[in-house]
Amino acid sequence: MNDLVKLKKILTLRTIIATSAGLTLSSSTFVAAVQVAGFLVGDAAWLAILTGGLLCMTAALCFSELNGMIPSAAGIRLYFNHAFNDRLALTVSLLYMAVIMGVIGAESYILAEILHEAFPLISPLAWILVMFTVVTGMNIVGIRIAGWFQDAITYGLMVTLISLAVIGLAKIDFQLSAPLATGGAVNLLNAVAVGVFLFVGFEWVTPLAEEVTHSRLISRGMLLAIGILSVVYAVFTVAMTATVPRESLVNSPIPQMLFAQTILGDTGTAIMVMLTLAASITTFNAGLIGISRFVYASAREHVLPSIFSKISLRFFTPWVAVLSIFVIGVLISLLTLFSHRYLVLVNMAAAMESVIYVLAGLAVIVLRKKMPDAQRPYRIRGGYIIPAASALIFSLLALAIFTTFPRVFLYLGLGMLLSYWYVTRVVPRLKQLQRQKRASGRRRRRPVAHAEKQGD
C-alpha cells in the first residue's frame, strides 16, 4: 500500500481510548465488580481488579501485535484463520458472537431493573422492549452515535464514578484496614478470573484499525483504556463495598444504584440512572452494530443463510440481520428477566473472553513461526514470554471459572459443540448450494478468454 496516501478521516487517540473503555463500561460491569469483592474477605478487591487489568494488558499486547500484522475489521476471525485454520476461527467466532448476545441480554435486564427502580410504575419488561426497539430502530434507520458523544459519555462517566467514590469514602472517613486480606489464593484466583470480565470488550476497538494512521494508536489506546479503567474500577469497588453492606451488594443486580442512593439519596439515584443509561446505550448499540455486521458478513460469505444479507433499499442497512438480533436479544432478556440468572451470562462472558485471550496468545506464537517475515509494525518485546504467559494465565482463569461454575463449562461446552457441528455440517452445504446457484444462474462476467490466458 502506498504510505503517502492518507485517508480523509482518521481517528485520534482520544476517541480510541473512549471507544475501548466505552465498550467495556456497562451496567453489568458493576455486578462483576461486586462479585470480585464477594470472593475476598477484606478490602482487597482493588488488588484483584488491578491484577485483572494487568493480565488483560498482556492480552492487549497480543492483540496489538496481531492487529498490526493484520489490520482488519474482521479481527479474531482473521487472526485465528491465519494462525490456525478457518474452521476453528469460524467455530470460535460464532460462539463468541452468541456469548456477546448473552451479554446484551444481561445488560438490558440490568438496565431495565435500574429504570424500574427509578420509575416503579413501568415494568422491567416494558423497559426492555423500549430499549431494544429504540436501538434496533436506530440501527435500521442507520443513525450512528457520533464519536464526540461517545468520548463525552465515556470520559464523563469515568470522572463521575471517581467523584462518587471519593464522596462515598470521605463520608465514612474510610481507612484501608485490610488491603491485602484475600482469604486465600483460591479466592484471589476466582476474584481475578471474574475481574477479567470488567475489561471485556477492550479489544473490540481493533476493528478501528482501518480508520487510523498507524496501528500503534490502537495498541496505545487499548493499554491506556485498561490502565484507566483498572484505577476507576478499583476505587469505585472499594467505595461500594466500604459504604454498603456486602451481602446487599452481592445479592443485587444493581449494586451501583444502592451505592449512589446510600451516599447521595435521591440525587444519587438520579445521577446513577443517567450515567447507567448513557453507558448502557452506547455499549448496547456497539454490541448490536458489531453482531449485525458479523451476521451480515457471514451471510455474504455463505456461512449463514443468505436471507441475513438482505439490505434496506431505503436506509442501506442489513435490516434482516438487525431484526433477527432484536428478536434473539429480546428472548434472552426475557429469559434473564424470568430466571434472574444474569450471573451465568456474566460468568460465561468472562470464561469465553479468557478462551479468546488464550487463543490470541497462541496465535502470536504460531504466526511468528508460520509467517516469520510478515510485517509487524508492533512486536511484543521479550520473545515468547508475554504471549506464552498470557495464554497460560488465561487458561488457568478459564479453568477457575469452569470449576467454580460448572454450569458455565456445560453451556460453553455445548455451545462449542453446536458451533463446531454447524461449521462442519451446515456451512459446507450452504456453500455448495451457493456454488450450484451460481453455476446455473449466472455466467462469468469477466471476459473468459482473457482471464484464462492469464492462468485464471
Place this chain on the structure above:
Amino acid sequence: MATHEEIRDSLRAFQEGYNKNKKLKIMNRDWNRVVLIEANDVESKHTLILKDGELTVCEGATDNPDIIVTADSETLADLFYGDITPTEPYMNGTLIIKGSEDDIVRLDFISLMIWGE
C-alpha cells in the same frame, strides 16, 4: 495476474452496472466519497468518485481518499467484474480496505446491489 487494463475494464463494468441502477443512484446521492483502488502486485491505481449519486472512474491515484481498497490485481479484476464477492477475499486477508466501517459496509452493499450474491 491481471493487467492494469483488465482492472480498468472491470471498474468500467462496475460503473456500467452502477449507472444502470437508478435506485442505487438515488440512494447514494448524499454519499459523496472518493475511493482509491490499488493493486499490490502490478503498478495500477484508479480512483472511483461518487458525487451526487453519479459514479466516475479515473486513472491514477488521489491525495486524500475516503476509502483505500488494496488487493492483488487478479482479486481486484474479479471483484469489480462481480465474479467474486468482496467478503471472501476480505475474510482471508487478500483484500485490504481502509476507511470508516460504515463506508466499507456501504461499498459492499453497492457491490451486492450491482452483482447480486
